Amino acid sequence: MNFEDDLRAALRREQPPGGFAAKVLAAAARQDSVAAFPFWRRPAAWAVAAGFAAAAILPPAVLEYRHREEQRALEAKHELLSALSITRAKLRQTRERVHRATARHTL
Amino acid sequence: MKKKFLLFGLALPLLAQQAFDFRTLDRLDALTDHKTKITLDPDMLQLAARFLGGDGDKDAASLKSMVGNLKGVYVRTYEFDKDGQYTAADIEPFRAYLKQGQWSKIVESQEGKELSEVYVQPLPGDRFGGVAIISAEPRELTIVYISGVMNLGDLEKLEGNMGVPEIDLKNAKKPPAPPTAPPPAKEKKED
Numbered sequence: 001m002n003f004e005d006d007l008r009a010a011l012r013r014e015q016p017p018g019g020f021a022a023k024v025l026a027a028a029a030r031q032d033s034v035a036a037f038p039f040w041r042r043p044a045a046w047a048v049a050a051g052f053a054a055a056a057i058l059p060p061a062v063l064e065y066r067h068r069e070e071q072r073a074l075e076a077k078h079e080l081l082s083a084l085s086i087t088r089a090k091l092r093q094t095r096e097r098v099h100r101a102t103a104r105h106t107l
Numbered sequence: 108m109k110k111k112f113l114l115f116g117l118a119l120p121l122l123a124q125q126a127f128d129f130r131t132l133d134r135l136d137a138l139t140d141h142k143t144k145i146t147l148d149p150d151m152l153q154l155a156a157r158f159l160g161g162d163g164d165k166d167a168a169s170l171k172s173m174v175g176n177l178k179g180v181y182v183r184t185y186e187f188d189k190d191g192q193y194t195a196a197d198i199e200p201f202r203a204y205l206k207q208g209q210w211s212k213i214v215e216s217q218e219g220k221e222l223s224e225v226y227v228q229p230l231p232g233d234r235f236g237g238v239a240i241i242s243a244e245p246r247e248l249t250i251v252y253i254s255g256v257m258n259l260g261d262l263e264k265l266e267g268n269m270g271v272p273e274i275d276l277k278n279a280k281k282p283p284a285p286p287t288a289p290p291p292a293k294e295k296k297e298d
Contacts, residue, residue, distance in 0.1 A: 076155035
């Protein structure tokens with residue numbers, strides 16, 4: 001008889017705690033959203049992708065920048081040598097004119 | 108100490124002078140296709156100096172040290188087809204600028220219609236704040252303006268070789284002659 005009472009007590013209907021249904025629904029919705037959110041839309045995935053992209057793009061960009069700077073420097077050097085060449089030619093020309101003038105004056 | 112202040116005071120107006128505005132010569136651009144315009148500001152000079160004297164060449168290393176002190180190199184060369192395409196008035200703003208900046212004309216040489224003027228901007232201690240050249244011929248005008256602290260040795264270097272290759276600018280700047288036409292009789296302006 002006792003056993004039957006114990007069993008009845010164990011199997012009796014009980015009301016769930018307050019908000020139980022809401023908690024279950026929320027948990028289910030959470031699981032759905034995790035499943036529906038693809039890995040490529042997660043921030044961590046973007047960070048990794050950005051890292052790879054930077055690693056792929058930056059070295060060529062740096063090389064390109066260096067190459068352009070080198071080109072500019074070579075052009076500047078060429079212009080400098082041209083400028084100095086003209087300066088030298090004009091200084092020599094002036095010196096020769098002065099020498100000729102001096103020679104004429106002496107004669 | 109007083110002497111130092113005095114020297115500094117004398118040098119101050121020279122250092123404070125603004126660079127010549129080479130746009131005043133732009134009028135000449137339209138008169139000829141045969142021109143050389145070189146403008147090297149301090150940044151460009153620094154850039155150029157990076158590629159000088161790297162291979163143990165003494166001349167180039169010496170040139171590099173001189174270029175390191177320069178603030179600007181400006182060259183304008185115009186070759187004209189006819190006499191009288193430019194006038195003395197075209198050069199006058201440059202001369203006025205040199206006068207205003209207390210530059211000293213150290214050489215003036217005239218042979219017929221050919222004129223050469225060399226100016227330096229004296230600084231205390233046998234140094235110069237720059238060198239300027241005006242070379243005027245009936246069909247050719249050259250203006251050189253080099254700004255920056257130099258000494259007498261640097262001026263000699265400018266006239267010497269210094270590892271600077273001879274550049275035949277007249278021929279380098281001429282456009283190639285058309286194949287059918289005979290080459291124009293070029294009067295070589297040898298002095």
